[in-house]
Amino acid sequence: MPVNIIDGRQLSDLLIEEMAQEVKVRMAQGHQQPGLAVVLVGEDPASTIYVRNKIRCAEKAGLFSVVTRLDETCTQQELEDVVNELNERDDIHGILVQLPLPEHLSEERIINLIKPSKDVDGFHPVNVGLLSSGQATLIPCTPLGCLEILKREMGDLSGKHAVVVGRSNIVGKPMANLLLQANCTVSIVHSKTIDAAALCRQADILVAAVGVAELVDDNWVKPGAVVIDVGINATEIDGKRKLVGDVNFENVAGKCRAITPVPGGVGPMTIACLIKNTLVAAKQN
Numbered sequence: 001m002p003v004n005i006i007d008g009r010q011l012s013d014l015l016i017e018e019m020a021q022e023v024k025v026r027m028a029q030g031h032q033q034p035g036l037a038v039v040l041v042g043e044d045p046a047s048t049i050y051v052r053n054k055i056r057c058a059e060k061a062g063l064f065s066v067v068t069r070l071d072e073t074c075t076q077q078e079l080e081d082v083v084n085e086l087n088e089r090d091d092i093h094g095i096l097v098q099l100p101l102p103e104h105l106s107e108e109r110i111i112n113l114i115k116p117s118k119d120v121d122g123f124h125p126v127n128v129g130l131l132s133s134g135q136a137t138l139i140p141c142t143p144l145g146c147l148e149i150l151k152r153e154m155g156d157l158s159g160k161h162a163v164v165v166g167r168s169n170i171v172g173k174p175m176a177n178l179l180l181q182a183n184c185t186v187s188i189v190h191s192k193t194i195d196a197a198a199l200c201r202q203a204d205i206l207v208a209a210v211g212v213a214e215l216v217d218d219n220w221v222k223p224g225a226v227v228i229d230v231g232i233n234a235t236e237i238d239g240k241r242k243l244v245g246d247v248n249f250e251n252v253a254g255k256c257r258a259i260t261p262v263p264g265g266v267g268p269m270t271i272a273c274l275i276k277n278t279l280v281a282a283k284q285n
């Protein structure tokens with residue numbers, strides 16, 4: 001059976017177009033324009049590109065957006081002042097502070113400071129708790145995008161064995177929770193797992209979110225599995241810079257039923273889900 005290479009860009013464009021229509025209709029009905037604020041500290045090249053893409057898509061969807069850029073050397077207090085001000089603004093419904101932050105700043109304190117109702121990343125402990133008890137409204141964007149891809153590819157996920165590689169707060173843990181709520185049997189593989197490959201070979205759904213370039217090879221994959229690659233790793237091959245995922249695409253594509261490429265798979269879906277969360281936050285307001 002030929003492998004299906006899942007086009008995350010096409011699906012994201014479709015969702016953004018649908019949301020742009022929804023925003024237009026709501027504004028015509030007299031609702032306020034949804035507003036997204038993104039905060040970027042420093043000039044990390046990858047973060048700068050991610051933020052630019054997020055804002056570009058937000059504008060495509062008809063959202064109002066603001067970007068606050070702070071110097072790499074800013075203090076915790078300066079960053080907290082920015083978040084406090086955004087928390088109070090009536091025209092801002094979603095706040096995202098791009099991670100990672102420079103070493104001297106506390107990510108935990110910043111995440112905990114964002115109003116849960118404006119936490120479009122879904123990282124605040126209140127939103128984490130709501131997700132794990134099945135009551136979530138704001139769900140972390142990357143796992144939400146992965147779930148959307150899986151539902152479109154497979155339909156009902158009930159009873160499938162899903163293996164998540166990685167246990168980060170941003171992807172691995174919320175992904176496992178979402179798959180559990182979709183009635184999958186869920187395993188989480190991490191750096192201390194004994195024989196990760198053997199566990200992964202049992203997966204109907206394999207989500208790789210560990211940040212190790214091409215860790216998942218074809219001997220980790222059951223024939224006919226659906227493979228979602230969340231990794232974005234910068235590598236140099238023959239002197240050329242190249243982005244690769246956590247999955248060895250060439251080898252695994254020959255074995256699985258469907259796979260997301262890097263780039264052009266999960267990344268664009270993360271942004272579509274950020275916009276979705278901003279609409280949810282604006283409607284809740």
Ligand code: GUN
Nearest residue numbers: 096097098099100121141
């Ligand atoms: N850095 C990498 N992924 C993310 C994300 O989903 N949200 C934020 N805020 N920062 C990130």
